Amino acid sequence: MGNPRVTIPSHPLGNFIMKTCSPWIIAGVLLGLPLDATAQELLPLDRPIGEVIDHYIDAKLQQAKVKPAPPAADATVVRRLYLDLIGRIPTAVEARQFAGQPLDRGKLIESLVSSPGFARHNANEFDVLLRNRNTDATSLQPYLLEAFQANRPWDAMFRDLLGVSEPAKPGAPAKARADDFVLKRLKDGDALTRDVSSIFFGLNITCAQCHRHPEIKGLTQDYFFGMKAFFGYSYEFQGRLLERQYVKVADFKAKTGETRKVSMMFLSGTRGEVSDLPERELVAAIAEETKLIQEKAKEYAKAKELPPAPKHSARKRLAEIALDEANREMFARSIVNRLWFRFYGYGLVMRVDQMHAENGPSHPELLNWLARDLITHKYDLKRLITGLVGSRAYARSSEWRGTPPAKDLFAFAPTRPLTPAQWGMSYHIANQPDVFKPDDPAEVRLKKLADVERGGGTFPFVEQPFDDFQVGIDEPLKLSNDENILKAMGSKLIPVLRKLPDARRQIDEATWAVLSRPATPEEHKLFGEYLDQRKDRPDEGLRQVIWALFNSPEFRFNH
Amino acid sequence: MNKQLPSTCGSQEHSLNRRAFLGGVGGFAGGLAGLDALGNPLLANQLEKRHKRVILLWMAGGLSQFESWDPKPGRKTGGPFRAIQTSVPGYRMSELMPMMASRIHKSAVIRSFSSPNTGHTGASVFALMSGDRQDTGTLRTPSLGCLLGRELSQPGLPDHVSFWNATWPFSGGDKQLDFALFLGARHEAINIAGKLAPDGIQLPASLTDNDHRAREALREQLAARFQENRSGNGTVASHGGSYQRVRGIMDIAGLFDISREPLKIRERYGHSLFGQQALVARRLIEAGVPFVRLTDGWWDSHGENFEIHASKVPTLDRVMSALLEDLEQRGLLQDTLVVTFAEMGRTPQINAQRGRDHWGACWSVTLTGCGIKPGVIHGSTNADGTAVATDRVTAAQFFATIFQAVGIDHQKEYTSADGRPIRLTPYNTEPVRAVLA
Numbered sequence: 002m003g004n005p006r007v008t009i010p011s012h013p014l015g016n017f018i019m020k021t022c023s024p025w026i027i028a029g030v031l032l033g034l035p036l037d038a039t040a041q042e043l044l045p046l047d048r049p050i051g052e053v054i055d056h057y058i059d060a061k062l063q064q065a066k067v068k069p070a071p072p073a074a075d076a077t078v079v080r081r082l083y084l085d086l087i088g089r090i091p092t093a094v095e096a097r098q099f100a101g102q103p104l105d106r107g108k109l110i111e112s113l114v115s116s117p118g119f120a121r122h123n124a125n126e127f128d129v130l131l132r133n134r135n136t137d138a139t140s141l142q143p144y145l146l147e148a149f150q151a152n153r154p155w156d157a158m159f160r161d162l163l164g165v166s167e168p169a170k171p172g173a174p175a176k177a178r179a180d181d182f183v184l185k186r187l188k189d190g191d192a193l194t195r196d197v198s199s200i201f202f203g204l205n206i207t208c209a210q211c212h213r214h215p216e217i218k219g220l221t222q223d224y225f226f227g228m229k230a231f232f233g234y235s236y237e238f239q240g241r242l243l244e245r246q247y248v249k250v251a252d253f254k255a256k257t258g259e260t261r262k263v264s265m266m267f268l269s270g271t272r273g274e275v276s277d278l279p280e281r282e283l284v285a286a287i288a289e290e291t292k293l294i295q296e297k298a299k300e301y302a303k304a305k306e307l308p309p310a311p312k313h314s315a316r317k318r319l320a321e322i323a324l325d326e327a328n329r330e331m332f333a334r335s336i337v338n339r340l341w342f343r344f345y346g347y348g349l350v351m352r353v354d355q356m357h358a359e360n361g362p363s364h365p366e367l368l369n370w371l372a373r374d375l376i377t378h379k380y381d382l383k384r385l386i387t388g389l390v391g392s393r394a395y396a397r398s399s400e401w402r403g404t405p406p407a408k409d410l411f412a413f414a415p416t417r418p419l420t421p422a423q424w425g426m427s428y429h430i431a432n433q434p435d436v437f438k439p440d441d442p443a444e445v446r447l448k449k450l451a452d453v454e455r456g457g458g459t460f461p462f463v464e465q466p467f468d469d470f471q472v473g474i475d476e477p478l479k480l481s482n483d484e485n486i487l488k489a490m491g492s493k494l495i496p497v498l499r500k501l502p503d504a505r506r507q508i509d510e511a512t513w514a515v516l517s518r519p520a521t522p523e524e525h526k527l528f529g530e531y532l533d534q535r536k537d538r539p540d541e542g543l544r545q546v547i548w549a550l551f552n553s554p555e556f557r558f559n560h
Numbered sequence: 561m562n563k564q565l566p567s568t569c570g571s572q573e574h575s576l577n578r579r580a581f582l583g584g585v586g587g588f589a590g591g592l593a594g595l596d597a598l599g600n601p602l603l604a605n606q607l608e609k610r611h612k613r614v615i616l617l618w619m620a621g622g623l624s625q626f627e628s629w630d631p632k633p634g635r636k637t638g639g640p641f642r643a644i645q646t647s648v649p650g651y652r653m654s655e656l657m658p659m660m661a662s663r664i665h666k667s668a669v670i671r672s673f674s675s676p677n678t679g680h681t682g683a684s685v686f687a688l689m690s691g692d693r694q695d696t697g698t699l700r701t702p703s704l705g706c707l708l709g710r711e712l713s714q715p716g717l718p719d720h721v722s723f724w725n726a727t728w729p730f731s732g733g734d735k736q737l738d739f740a741l742f743l744g745a746r747h748e749a750i751n752i753a754g755k756l757a758p759d760g761i762q763l764p765a766s767l768t769d770n771d772h773r774a775r776e777a778l779r780e781q782l783a784a785r786f787q788e789n790r791s792g793n794g795t796v797a798s799h800g801g802s803y804q805r806v807r808g809i810m811d812i813a814g815l816f817d818i819s820r821e822p823l824k825i826r827e828r829y830g831h832s833l834f835g836q837q838a839l840v841a842r843r844l845i846e847a848g849v850p851f852v853r854l855t856d857g858w859w860d861s862h863g864e865n866f867e868i869h870a871s872k873v874p875t876l877d878r879v880m881s882a883l884l885e886d887l888e889q890r891g892l893l894q895d896t897l898v899v900t901f902a903e904m905g906r907t908p909q910i911n912a913q914r915g916r917d918h919w920g921a922c923w924s925v926t927l928t929g930c931g932i933k934p935g936v937i938h939g940s941t942n943a944d945g946t947a948v949a950t951d952r953v954t955a956a957q958f959f960a961t962i963f964q965a966v967g968i969d970h971q972k973e974y975t976s977a978d979g980r981p982i983r984l985t986p987y988n989t990e991p992v993r994a995v996l997a
Contacts, residue, residue, distance in 0.1 A: 399790070404792070405792045416796055471740060471741070471744055471745030471794065471795060472745055473745050473798075474718070474748065474809065475750065475758075475759075478758060481772075481776070482764050482810070483760050546778065554796055555786045558799075
């Protein structure tokens with residue numbers, strides 16, 4: 002068969018052995034990496050992201066003859082944007098500002114992504130992403146907060162996390178540690194390999210650890226061990242992530258029984274060897290390097306001197322290969338798909354860690370366009386996020402009468418459970434409406450918000466959602482019967498409501514505070530009758546109305 | 561469709577509360593233990609057939625097999641403790657477990673358990689908790705407890721209760737290591753950490769019973785409106801379902817109260833939190849709760865392994881033997897399977913801190929009671945305990961054995977959220993027939 006041959010440009014680091022042979026390129030194709038993405042006829046580069054999304058989504062809806070849900074109410078879109086961009090609901094004061102006038106969504110998005118909450122929320126979200134569901138993974142929140150505050154591009158963050166960024170200039174402020182991502186996983190190289198491949202390239206290759214991937218024909222054990230080899234040189238020295246020049250090239254036992262040599266190989270099949278010393282010289286070089294490291298360790302308390310860095314860094318090599326022209330699309334597509342999943346409730350490729358040729362995207366051109374846009378704009382995540390929430394598809398109603406159409410049509414908006422961080426912040430915001438006054442100057446409001454955030458507290462009974470997430474019994478038991486929670490819930494809201502002249506105004510204010518919208522006529526009737534029956538103990542009546550609002554699914558979900 | 565079965569007290573309130581547990585079955589009202597339903601022949605038949613229960617004793621952190629079920633005295637890996645003769649001729653256990661040694665002829669011990677996991681958290685433990693499946697790729701499958709809770713579910717009772725005598729790892733995200741996933745939230749554990757009863761099981765003092773109900777009715781109305789056009793969303797449905805179960809769980813608060821037990825029984829279990837939780841577990845099991853997990857924490861002895869085991873193993877010995885004896889005396893052991901398990905065993909090598917590290921290659925698990933052939937010592941390790949010598953048992957085989965012992969076909973198929981047919985254990989898994997009665 003005609004194997005396409007692709008020449009990878011020679012690398013500045015001359016003594017890397019660049020091996021490019023056709024089977025690997027075939028494997029690259031199998032992994033869903035377009036050989037030449039630009040050859041596809043995509044919408045032009047300069048179109049707004051939101052418009053491009055709607056173009057491709059609408060086309061498929063028409064093809065499927067599905068009429069999408071109508072736009073969501075403005076108050077719903079406002080709440081959705083607050084939760085998605087800054088991780089909390091709007092305060093009652095903020096929410097009310099948008100009532101009674103057409104919503105300028107672009108302006109709201111712009112103001113939210115420029116507010117401090119944007120960095121905080123994304124730091125939380127990416128911290129969860131980078132944990133990849135390892136409960137004992139170190140939190141990288143401090144680093145991520147700095148990174149998002151500086152709108153650091155995703156490729157630069159990738160290098161930071163691999164510990165291969167240029168070192169900070171002397172005198173520059175100390176940066177929070179990003180390379181803990183690798184350092185704290187060194188003791189489990191298999192998990193490190195799995196997490197790097199899934200998070201950054203959308204491909205969980207765990208099964209190739211023991212056997213050929215059952216669905217992706219080209220994905221053999223060589224890939225798993227090839228990716229793992231990029232971390233084979235890394236070691237911890239006095240709490241730092243360093244790399245050796247020489248290591249013994251490991252063998253792995255293939256499923257077929259043969260023993261095979263591990264060599265560095267990226268998921269596309271691109272190889273990167275660091276050393277080609279003959280066996281005997283290598284053994285001696287390893288021994289010498291080990292001795293040197295041990296000596297440096299002994300003297301470290303006094304000398305504070307690190308062992309020399311290797312001439313060629315394997316992790317740096319990984320970053321170079323992953324971000325080079327031939328491979329970077331994989332890197333871009335993975336983060337596009339993960340962010341799409343976050344805002345649209347379902348990936349363009351599902352599952353998000355199974356992005357390979359035999360599991361294609363629902364909207365291939367859209368994914369290609371978005372990945373190309375991200376690359377063109379230097380991996381600017383703020384631009385991507387701003388674009389993703391700017392489409393009509395994003396702002397549809399999350400309700401659907403009757404049997405809903407397939408999720409990958411994106412005909413209606415998702416109803417997503419809040420994360421623990423979103424729930425906690427929203428609870429605090431709703432619970433103390435007295436803190437925020439309509440006439441607070443912007444800087445006063447920012448300071449107050451920062452105070453509220455600091456007092457955020459933790460609510461361990463609210464779980465981090467995941468696929469097939471189910472709300473268990475612990476959460477409603479706590480929220481229904483825990484005296485401390487019941488005492489706090491509404492404690493600052495009730496005095497505010499009590500100052501209002503009538504039940505109608507109280508109901509409206511409580512609904513704005515908790516659900517970020519005015520009360521419906523049915524709710525006025527329901528709550529009005531309830532409060533009327535408790536006229537003799539009005540505080541308790543209000544407390545229970547507030548409890549019902551906080552415990553309603555409308556508060557618990559981003560809808 | 562919802563044919564009401566007679567309630568013991570006839571109260572509409574009760575039938576409403578208990579409906580919460582029933583899911584699709586509809587509103588049947590059972591008594592406290594679900595046993596009053598025996599008055600109904602159809603249901604009695606069903607109970608008789610399925611009324612099996614499981615207690616999982618989980619040694620969190622990893623109990624050392626050398627200091628318990630598989631001692632190697634006199635070997636370089638053996639440590640300082642002696643081995644003592646047990647009630648099974650030829651089988652010796654650590655001297656730290658005299659009580660279990662005298663009744664081990666009623667249990668089965670597997671000394672050749674082997675698993676790739678050597679971590680406390682993360683994907684490999686989740687894998688172990690659902691039987692180390694190699695056949696489902698990245699699709700996560702429910703844990704043993706959630707599967708058993710569902711299969712052995714009893715009307716009117718929670719499916720799955722989980723006790724922890726330590727707070728670790730009961731904090732933050734993946735706290736339970738037990739996930740129901742697509743089975744649904746009603747199979748998730750009720751978690752009880754560091755105490756005897758779940759949080760929020762009592763009516764709060766600040767509310768009257770009527771206000772508590774009226775408040776929930778108010779919430780229900782808001783929820784109904786929200787759910788109306790989101791019927792296909794399982795997560796939204798689970799939120800409502802869990803709120804509906806709150807009153808039902810409040811109704812069984814008395815089961816968690818061990819002050820109702822005779823002093824003699826309480827003494828037998830001892831005063832450790834683990835022991836007291838075990839006594840609550842027995843009360844729950846007696847009432848018909850199908851799955852209870854008891855997690856005993858702090859076994860992770862990387863340093864001072866022998867001191868830690870000298871202090872902890874005797875408590876395990878006491879609690880486990882008390883639990884088994886109590887179940888036996890009440891005639892419950894024939895329907896109750898008691899399992900000991902952990903994330904891992906401990907290394908044969910004794911490290912520089914006199915500790916033992918994480919070890920998956922060969923360690924011991926035990927099975928007692930329902931469906932188990934008593935007195936079987938299955939499999940063995942080599943002289944130093946560094947490898948399986950005979951009859952290696954994998955997690956999948958172990959789980960298949962557990963399912964079989966309580967009368968569940970271990971090859972039973974169910975469907976994942978993405979429509980894949982999945983068996984309870986991987987295709988072609990064979991249970992360990994040698995330990996099955």
